Amino acid sequence: MLEVKSQGYSVIIGDDSITHLNNFLIENKQYSNYFIIVDENTVEHCLPTLLTNIDCLSKAEVIQTESGEENKTIEIVTQVWYAMSDAHADRKALVINLGGGVISDMGGFIASTYKRGVDFLNVATTLLSQVDASVGGKLGIDLGGLKNQVGVFNFPQMVVIYPPFLSTLEFRQLRSGFAEVLKHALIQDANYWEKVKNIEVTTDYDWNEIIEQSVQIKNKVVLEDPTEQGLRKILNFGHTIGHAIETWHLENDPNFFLHGEAIAIGMIAEGYLSNQKTGLSEAELNEMVDVLRRVYDLKPIPPEKFEAYCDLMIHDKKNSDGKISCSLLTKIGNCKWDVFANKDDLLNALEYYNKTVA
Ligand SMILES: NC(=O)c1ccc[n+]([C@@H]2O[C@H](COP(=O)([O-])OP(=O)(O)OC[C@H]3O[C@@H](n4cnc5c(N)ncnc54)[C@H](O)[C@@H]3O)[C@@H](O)[C@H]2O)c1
Numbered sequence: 001m002l003e004v005k006s007q008g009y010s011v012i013i014g015d016d017s018i019t020h021l022n023n024f025l026i027e028n029k030q031y032s033n034y035f036i037i038v039d040e041n042t043v044e045h046c047l048p049t050l051l052t053n054i055d056c057l058s059k060a061e062v063i064q065t066e067s068g069e070e071n072k073t074i075e076i077v078t079q080v081w082y083a084m085s086d087a088h089a090d091r092k093a094l095v096i097n098l099g100g101g102v103i104s105d106m107g108g109f110i111a112s113t114y115k116r117g118v119d120f121l122n123v124a125t126t127l128l129s130q131v132d133a134s135v136g137g138k139l140g141i142d143l144g145g146l147k148n149q150v151g152v153f154n155f156p157q158m159v160v161i162y163p164p165f166l167s168t169l170e171f172r173q174l175r176s177g178f179a180e181v182l183k184h185a186l187i188q189d190a191n192y193w194e195k196v197k198n199i200e201v202t203t204d205y206d207w208n209e210i211i212e213q214s215v216q217i218k219n220k221v222v223l224e225d226p227t228e229q230g231l232r233k234i235l236n237f238g239h240t241i242g243h244a245i246e247t248w249h250l251e252n253d254p255n256f257f258l259h260g261e262a263i264a265i266g267m268i269a270e271g272y273l274s275n276q277k278t279g280l281s282e283a284e285l286n287e288m289v290d291v292l293r294r295v296y297d298l299k300p301i302p303p304e305k306f307e308a309y310c311d312l313m314i315h316d317k318k319n320s321d322g323k324i325s326c327s328l329l330t331k332i333g334n335c336k337w338d339v340f341a342n343k344d345d346l347l348n349a350l351e352y353y354n355k356t357v358a
C-alpha cells in the first residue's frame with residue numbers, strides 16, 4: 001500500500017486500500033449515516049466489494065445515478081440532493097463517491113453544497129479517476145454543454161484507489177484514462193515518459209506502479225499551486241483544444257469522444273503549437289505523435305467543425321480578448337503555462353492534427 005499525502009487528506013493506493021477505508025470508518029464514528037453515490041456500472045462491479053469488506057456500510061443509503069458525461073448536470077445533482085434530504089441526511093452524513101471522474105466531480109460538488117457542506121471521500125474506480133480526477137479538489141458539473149462551468153475547490157477526507165476495480169472496465173475507458181498518464185509524463189517527467197510510451201494498454205497490465213507515479217506527479221503539482229494561479233495550469237496541456245472538441249461533441253453527439261480521447265487529439269494539436277511557440281523539437285514532437293497514434297484510433301476531423309471549436313475556446317472561462325491561454329511543452333518532461341495563441345494558431349494546429357493522422 002502507498003499513502004500519498006495531499007492537502008489535509010491521504011490518497012491510499014493498493015490492493016489493501018479497502019481495508020484501510022474500513023479502518024477509517026471504524027475510527028471515525030462521528031458520521032450519522034453513509035450515502036454511497038454510484039452509477040449503473042459501479043453498483044454492479046464495485047459496490048459488492050465495499051459491502052462485503054466493510055460491515056458498517058450495511059446501513060448505507062445507495063444513491064444510483066446514470067453514467068456518462070451527459071449526466072454531469074445540475075438536474076442529476078438536484079435528484080441526489082433530494083434523495084439525501086428525503087433520507088434525512090444531516091450535517092454529519094458522509095458521502096462516498098464510488099465511481100469514475102463523473103461521480104467524483106459531481107458527488108464532491110453535491111457533498112460540498114448539501115447543508116453547506118458534508119464530508120465526502122472518493123473511491124476511484126476508473127483508470128482516469130485513479131490517476132487523475134479523484135485527486136486535487138476540483139469539483140463540479142457541466143452547464144448547458146459547457147464543461148465544468150459550475151463548481152468549487154474542496155477536499156475529500158480520503159481517496160481510496162483499489163486497482164483491481166480496473167478489471168471490469170471497458171477497454172475504451174481504460175485507454176481514455178491512459179491519456180492523463182501520457183500527459184503527466186509529457187509535462188513533468190522525461191524518465192516516466194520513457195516507461196509509459198511503450199505500454200500496451202490492456203486490462204491485464206499491472207497498473208499499480210503507473211497509478212502510484214501519476215498520482216505523485218499530479219499531487220506534487222496541486223500541492224504547489226492548489227487554486228491554479230500558475231504551475232497547476234500545466235495539467236491543462238492538451239485540454240485547451242481537447243476540451244473544446246469534447247464539449248462540441250457532447251452537445252452534438254454525446255459519447256463520440258471520451259474525455260481522454262479528446263485530450264489525445266488535443267495533445268497532438270498542442271504538441272504542434274509547442275513546436276511553433278515554445279521550442280519543442282521536431283524529433284520529440286514526432287515521437288509523442290507516434291505514441292498517441294499507436295494507442296488511439298485517430299481519424300481526421302471534418303474541417304468545417306474547426307470554427308465551432310475555436311468559438312468554444314475563445315469563450316472559455318480561462319481566456320479573454322480573443323487570446324487563448326495554452327500550456328505548452330518546451331521539451332518532453334517540461335511544460336510552460338500562459339502561452340497565448342490566436343485563432344490562426346489554433347486552426348493551424350487542427351490542420352496539423354488532420355495531416356498527421358490522415
Ligand atoms: N477533477 C479533476 O481534476 C478531473 C481531472 C480529469 C478529469 N476529470 C473529469 O473526469 C470525468 C471523466 O472521468 P471517467 O473517465 O472516470 O468517467 P466516468 O465516471 O463516466 O466513468 C467512465 C465509465 O466507466 C464506468 N465504470 C466506472 N468504474 C467502472 C468499473 N470499475 N468497471 C466497469 N465500468 C466502470 C462508468 O459507469 C462510466 O460508464 C470527466 O467529466 C472529466 O472532466 C476531472
Ligand SMILES: [Zn+2]
Pocket residue numbers: 180239259263
Ligand atoms: Zn483531463
